[in-house]
Amino acid sequence: MHKPRMQLLASFDIASLQYLDESGQTTQALPDFATPDTLVALYRQMTLARMVDDRAVKMQRTGQLGTYPSSLGQEAIGVGVGAAMAKEDIYCPNYRETGALLERGVRIEEIYAIWGGDERGQNYRHAREDLPLSVPIATQMLHGAGVAFALKYKHEQLGEPIRAAVTSGGDGATSKGDFYEAINLAGDWKLPLVVVINNNQWAISLPRSGQTACKTLAQKAIAAGIPSLQVDGNDVIAVYQAVLEALQQAHAGGGPSLIEAVTYRLCDHTTADDASRYQPQEGLKEAWSKEPLRRLRTYLEGLGIWGDAQEEELQRELREILEEAVRVYRQTPRDTPTAIFEHLYETLPEAFIEQYQQLQGDS
Amino acid sequence: MHKPRMQLLASFDIASLQYLDESGQTTQALPDFATPDTLVALYRQMTLARMVDDRAVKMQRTGQLGTYPSSLGQEAIGVGVGAAMAKEDIYCPNYRETGALLERGVRIEEIYAIWGGDERGQNYRHAREDLPLSVPIATQMLHGAGVAFALKYKHEQLGEPIRAAVTSGGDGATSKGDFYEAINLAGDWKLPLVVVINNNQWAISLPRSGQTACKTLAQKAIAAGIPSLQVDGNDVIAVYQAVLEALQQAHAGGGPSLIEAVTYRLCDHTTADDASRYQPQEGLKEAWSKEPLRRLRTYLEGLGIWGDAQEEELQRELREILEEAVRVYRQTPRDTPTAIFEHLYETLPEAFIEQYQQLQGDS
Amino acid sequence: MAQITLVEAITQALAFEMQRDPKVIVFGEDVGLNGGVFRATDGLQARFGRERVLDTPLAENMIAGIAVGMATQGLRPVAEFQFMGFIYPALDQILSHAARYRNRTRGRLSCPVVYRAPYGGGIHAPEHHSESTEALFAHIPGLRLVVPSSPARAYGLLLAAIRDPDPVVFLEPKRIYRAVRQEVVDSGEALPLDRAFVLREGSDITLIAWGASLKEALQVAEELATEGIEAEVIDLATLKPLDIHTIIDSLEKTHRCVLIHEAARFCGLGAEVASQINEYAFDLLHAPVQRVTGFDTVMPYFQLEGAYLPGVPRIMTAVREVLEYASGGVA
Amino acid sequence: MAQITLVEAITQALAFEMQRDPKVIVFGEDVGLNGGVFRATDGLQARFGRERVLDTPLAENMIAGIAVGMATQGLRPVAEFQFMGFIYPALDQILSHAARYRNRTRGRLSCPVVYRAPYGGGIHAPEHHSESTEALFAHIPGLRLVVPSSPARAYGLLLAAIRDPDPVVFLEPKRIYRAVRQEVVDSGEALPLDRAFVLREGSDITLIAWGASLKEALQVAEELATEGIEAEVIDLATLKPLDIHTIIDSLEKTHRCVLIHEAARFCGLGAEVASQINEYAFDLLHAPVQRVTGFDTVMPYFQLEGAYLPGVPRIMTAVREVLEYASGGVA
Numbered sequence A, B: 001m002h003k004p005r006m007q008l009l010a011s012f013d014i015a016s017l018q019y020l021d022e023s024g025q026t027t028q029a030l031p032d033f034a035t036p037d038t039l040v041a042l043y044r045q046m047t048l049a050r051m052v053d054d055r056a057v058k059m060q061r062t063g064q065l066g067t068y069p070s071s072l073g074q075e076a077i078g079v080g081v082g083a084a085m086a087k088e089d090i091y092c093p094n095y096r097e098t099g100a101l102l103e104r105g106v107r108i109e110e111i112y113a114i115w116g117g118d119e120r121g122q123n124y125r126h127a128r129e130d131l132p133l134s135v136p137i138a139t140q141m142l143h144g145a146g147v148a149f150a151l152k153y154k155h156e157q158l159g160e161p162i163r164a165a166v167t168s169g170g171d172g173a174t175s176k177g178d179f180y181e182a183i184n185l186a187g188d189w190k191l192p193l194v195v196v197i198n199n200n201q202w203a204i205s206l207p208r209s210g211q212t213a214c215k216t217l218a219q220k221a222i223a224a225g226i227p228s229l230q231v232d233g234n235d236v237i238a239v240y241q242a243v244l245e246a247l248q249q250a251h252a253g254g255g256p257s258l259i260e261a262v263t264y265r266l267c268d269h270t271t272a273d274d275a276s277r278y279q280p281q282e283g284l285k286e287a288w289s290k291e292p293l294r295r296l297r298t299y300l301e302g303l304g305i306w307g308d309a310q311e312e313e314l315q316r317e318l319r320e321i322l323e324e325a326v327r328v329y330r331q332t333p334r335d336t337p338t339a340i341f342e343h344l345y346e347t348l349p350e351a352f353i354e355q356y357q358q359l360q361g362d363s
Numbered sequence C, D: 001m002a003q004i005t006l007v008e009a010i011t012q013a014l015a016f017e018m019q020r021d022p023k024v025i026v027f028g029e030d031v032g033l034n035g036g037v038f039r040a041t042d043g044l045q046a047r048f049g050r051e052r053v054l055d056t057p058l059a060e061n062m063i064a065g066i067a068v069g070m071a072t073q074g075l076r077p078v079a080e081f082q083f084m085g086f087i088y089p090a091l092d093q094i095l096s097h098a099a100r101y102r103n104r105t106r107g108r109l110s111c112p113v114v115y116r117a118p119y120g121g122g123i124h125a126p127e128h129h130s131e132s133t134e135a136l137f138a139h140i141p142g143l144r145l146v147v148p149s150s151p152a153r154a155y156g157l158l159l160a161a162i163r164d165p166d167p168v169v170f171l172e173p174k175r176i177y178r179a180v181r182q183e184v185v186d187s188g189e190a191l192p193l194d195r196a197f198v199l200r201e202g203s204d205i206t207l208i209a210w211g212a213s214l215k216e217a218l219q220v221a222e223e224l225a226t227e228g229i230e231a232e233v234i235d236l237a238t239l240k241p242l243d244i245h246t247i248i249d250s251l252e253k254t255h256r257c258v259l260i261h262e263a264a265r266f267c268g269l270g271a272e273v274a275s276q277i278n279e280y281a282f283d284l285l286h287a288p289v290q291r292v293t294g295f296d297t298v299m300p301y302f303q304l305e306g307a308y309l310p311g312v313p314r315i316m317t318a319v320r321e322v323l324e325y326a327s328g329g330v331a
Ligand SMILES: Cc1ncc(C[n+]2csc(CCOP(=O)(O)OP(=O)(O)O)c2C)c(N)n1
Pocket: A096, A135, A136, A137, A169, A170, A171, A172, A173, A174, A198, A200, A202, A203, A204, A265, A269, C029, C058, C060, C082, C086
C-alpha cells in the first residue's frame, strides 16, 4: 500500500511542573519567592479556605445557606493563583476558588451572602474591580479576554499602569466553545491574560477522561498558538510559580498563557450533589493521599518551623475570623424586595416604575 | 533567577502532504488511485466547478442570481473531498464547495436555485441524505458530528452498513466555538468524522494571520486529541489521498481526523464583496501561480494524455452541460407563496391555518 | 399501580419510548450514571446501555447541534439541558437549524429532536438556575413548545414530543417535579401537542397558566370558590402551537381573563395570548385581560425570588380587579 | 451641509463619539480596513487606528463576551454583528451577563456596551441574512433595545446608546440603510432612549411601527390621506423601554390601531404593544388592535420574501378592517 511522505511543519511539547511531591519532599530547588514566611502564609490561607468551605457545607446542611460548591482538596490552586496575582491585576473567576477570593480580599461573609442567595455579596468591599463569580461555565473566560484587552488598552492608549487579567475554570469548561474562543482571541491579540484550569478530574459526574480525548488539558493551548504547561495542582509552590511566570510574561507584553493545574475534587460537586453515585471509592482514597495541605505542612515541619503548637494557634486564630464572618453573615438583614429593580439600570426607566411601585406596595 | 525544571508529558508533530507542486511536477510517487483516468476525471470536475462558479458570478452581475460565493482557485479541495467520499458517506458542507457538491451528485441547477433564492434547490434529487448548505459559520461541523454519531449508531446498534461523515469549513470557521466543540466531541466519542478546513487565507477581509496566532490550522486538532495534517489544497491528489486515508480510518472505527487544505481565494468573498478594498495585489498574483487546475493540466500534458484537443473537447462538453443546467434553472417557475408554510412542519398545526389561508388569498 | 411524580413520569415516558423505538437516544450532561441532576434519566443507562444514554462533554451548543445531525439521519434524539439557564448557547442551533431543516430542504430532511430542560424558579437555587424564558422559544417558527404540569400530562406529552416528526422544546417545571404523585398508566399513550387542558371548569373568570404556576392558579380558584366565584383554569400545556379555541370557548362563558406566568412580563408569552384574545374575542371581553407575571427584572438570587414570582396574593388582586372592572368608555 | 444616508449617519455618530471619548472602541468582523460589509465603520480604522477599530476572529459569542469584560473595566465597546442572523451565539452573553452585571454586583460593575447589528429583510440576501428577531432581545430584562428609522434618528439614538450607562442592542434596518438622504448636523446631540416619535399626526387611526416598516406605514398613511382618512404614524424607535404614553395619547384621538412588524407574529413585539394598549386603553378602543406582521414561518429564501413581509396591501386591508369595525358585543 502507498505510504505518503510527509514534511514536518511544526512540533509542540507539553511539560509539567512540581516542587513538592505528595510526601512533602521537594523534587527540585524551590523558587525564590518560597521563603518560610511566604510558605507559612500560603499554608495559612489554604487552611482558611478549607475552613470556610467546610463551614459553608455545614451551614447548607442546616438550611442557613443555599447550594454551595466546596473547593475541598483544591485549595492550592485558588490560593496559589490569588497569591501570585498583583493587587492591580483583575481576577475573572468561575465559582469554585475560595482560596483565590480570600487572597483577593473578598470577605468571607460576602462569599456566604452570594451562596445565601443575596446579590449584595458580589458587591465586594475590596477587590472592587474584580469580576463577580460566574456560574455559566466558561463564559467568564471571554470576560477575562475582554478585561485583558481593556487593561492593555488603558495602559497603551491611556497611559494607565501595566496590569493583567487572570481567569479560572474547570476541566469541564475546556469543552465549551467559550474557552476556546477566549484563548484563540487572547493569542491573536496578544492579550495579557492568564487562563488557569482547575482540573479536579470531575465535571459533576463526568470524569476528566469523558470530557475529551486529549492526553492533557494543557495541550489545548496549542490550538490557540499560546504557551501552556501542566502543574501539580496540589503543590501550591508550583501553582504560584507558574502563575507568577505567566503574569510576568503578560505584564511584559508577551501575551497570554494557559496553566492546567491537576488536582482532585475531594467533595461532592456541590451540596446538591451526591458523588457516591458515580465516584469510585479507590480514586478518592488515592486522591486524599495527594491533597495539598498535608504535604505543605509536612514540608514546613521538615524545616522545623511548624508543629502542633503552631497548628493549634493557627486553627484558633482562623476559627475566630470565621466565627466573626458567620456572625456578620447571619445578622445581615435581607435586602428589601425593591432592590430587584434598583440596580437593573443606572436609572430605572419610566416604563418600569409602575412595576416598581407595585412591588413597594406588595412588600 | 530561578529556572524551573519541567517534565515532558507529551509531544505533537504537524506534517504536510503534497504530490504535485505548483509547476505540475510530482514531489513523490503518486498514490495508487492516481491512475491517468482518475486524474483526468478529477481535472474534468475541477474544470466544471470553475465553469459553474464563473457562470454563477456572471448571472449575479446580470440580476439572474443572488449573492454567490465562488470557489475560484479552491476547486481541488471540493473535488478532492467529493471524489474520495463513498456514495454512502454523508457530506455536511458549508457554502463554498462547488466541486464537492458536483461530485456528490448535486445538480448545477439546484446550486443555482439555492443562490437564486429558492429553497427547492436544497431538495436534491440525488445525494438525498447529504445535509444542505450551511450559512452560519461552523454550525455544520456540529451537524457533522451528530451525523457521524448516527452512522456509527446505526451501524453498531441497528446493523446498517459502515459509513462516515465529512464536514467542511473555512479558515474563519476554526475560530468559532462550534468547530472546537465538534472536534472535541468527535475525539471523545471516536466518531467517524472527517473535518476538512478550506484555508483560503481569507475570511472575507480578515487574512488568515488575523484569525489566530497558530502557525497551522491543523494543529488545532491537538486540542481535541485527534490526528491531523496539512495538505497542499491546490493539489487535488494530496487532498484526495488525505481524505481517503481519513475516511479509511473512520470506516475502520479509528475515529475522526482533521485536514487543513491550504489554498487561496482567487475571487471576491462573494459577489457582494469587493476584495480590492483589502487584498494586496502581490498576494493574489503569487496565488494565481499556484492554482490547482493548471498544475494538474501540466502534469497530464507531461503524461502525454492531455493537450489542446482534449481541452477543447472537454470545454465543449462541459459548456453544453452548463447551458442545459442554466436553461433548467431559468425556466423553473417560482415556487408558490404558500410553500413558505407547507414544509414548516410535517403537518401544519391548526393554529397557523388562518395565516396560510390569508397567504393563499393574498397571492 | 404506583403513584409517581412528574419527574418520574418523565423517566417512565423516556423508558417506554426507548423500549419501543431503538432510534430513540438520550444524551446530555450527567444523564448517564448519575441519572441527571434531577434524576429524570435515572436508571436509563443501566437499562439501555451507554450507547443509547450518553454523557456529553460540557457544551450546550454542541448538544443542540449534534442532535440536529442525528435527527437528519433518522434517529430520535432526546437531549437534556441541565437547567434552562444554560440553554442559551443552544439557541442558535435550535433557531437556525433544528426549526428550519424541514423547510430549508423542502421536506427532504427533517429534525425530530426533543430538547428537554428543567425550568422555573422557586427552589432556592443559585443564580441562572431559575430561568423561565419560554417566550424566546415561542417566537421561533417551526418549533413546538410544551410544558407539562402534572405527572400524567408529563408522560403523555413527552411521548408525543418524542414521536413528533418535528423539533420540540420540552420544558419541565422543576418546582413541581415532586410536588404531587399521581397514578400514570404506562400504556404508551400520547397526548395531543396542540391542545390546552381545562383543569377546572367555571363561569366567572378564566385563569390561564402553564407549568408550575398552575399550582397558584388552582389555589386561587379554590379560594374564589369559597366566595362563590367559579374560576375556569386552563393549562396551555402546548405553548406553541397555541390552542386559542379552548381559550375562546372559555371566554364565551366567563368574559374575563387573567394570565399568569413566571417569566418577565415584557414580551412574555402572556402578551401573545392576551393579543390573540383581544383579536379573536374583543367583543366577549368585559374587562381587559390582565397579566400577572414575573417582574421585568432579572430573576433575583433566591432570597428575593419570592418577591419576583407571581404568587397567590398578586393573582388574587388581579382577579378582583378584573371581576370588578366596569367599562368606562365603550358602552 | 451634506445629505447623508442612515448608514452614513451611523458612521458619523461612531466617529463623533470616538473623537469625543477615547474609551469608545469599535470591533467586529470586517469592521476595520473593509469598513464593515455595509460600510458602517468605513474610514474609522484609518482615522482612529487599529488599536481602536479592530477586526475580530470569527466568533459572535466571543464578540459579545469580550465586550462585557471590556465594559466592566470602563471602556465603551461598540460591537458589530455582521447580520442579525448571526447574533444568536451571542445571546447567552447578552442575556446572562451584559444585561445582569450591574444588578448582579449591586452597581459595583456595569456594562455600557452597544451591540449593533443590521437587521430585517427585503434586500434579496441569502439565507439567515434577513432576520428580524428583535422580540428575543425585548424579553431580556436589563437591556435597552433601539431601532432607528431615519438618518437623523440613527445619529441621535446611536450617540445616546453609546453614552448610556447600560447595555443597548441597536438594530439597524438595512433595507433603508441607503433609502433616503437627510441633513444631519454633526453636533453630537443625542436623542432620548425612552421616547417614541410621532412621524405624522392624524386623528382617525394610529399606525405603529419601527425600522424599515415605517416606510410602508407612511405610504399607507399617504394613501389614506387621499381618501380623507388621517393616520397618525408612530415610530417606536426605542422598543425597550417602551413609550406607552405616546401611544395612549394617540389612541385618545384615534381609538383605533394597527401594529406593523416584519418579525414573525407569534410572541413578536407587536403582542406586547397590543397587550399594553389593551391594559392601559381598553376603554378607548373602538376596535381590536390588529397586527400586520411577518408570518409565523421561517423567513423564506428571497424569491418568496415578498410574500412573507407585511407590505402595503396587507397593512391596508388591516386598516380598513379596523376602521370598519363595529363592536358586536359590549355595547
Ligand atoms: C453552561 C453551563 N452548563 C451547565 C452548567 C451546570 N454545571 C455546573 S458545574 C458543572 C460542571 C463543571 O465542571 P468543571 O468545569 O470541571 O468545574 P468544577 O465544577 O469541577 O470545578 C455543570 C455541568 C453550568 N453551570 N453552566
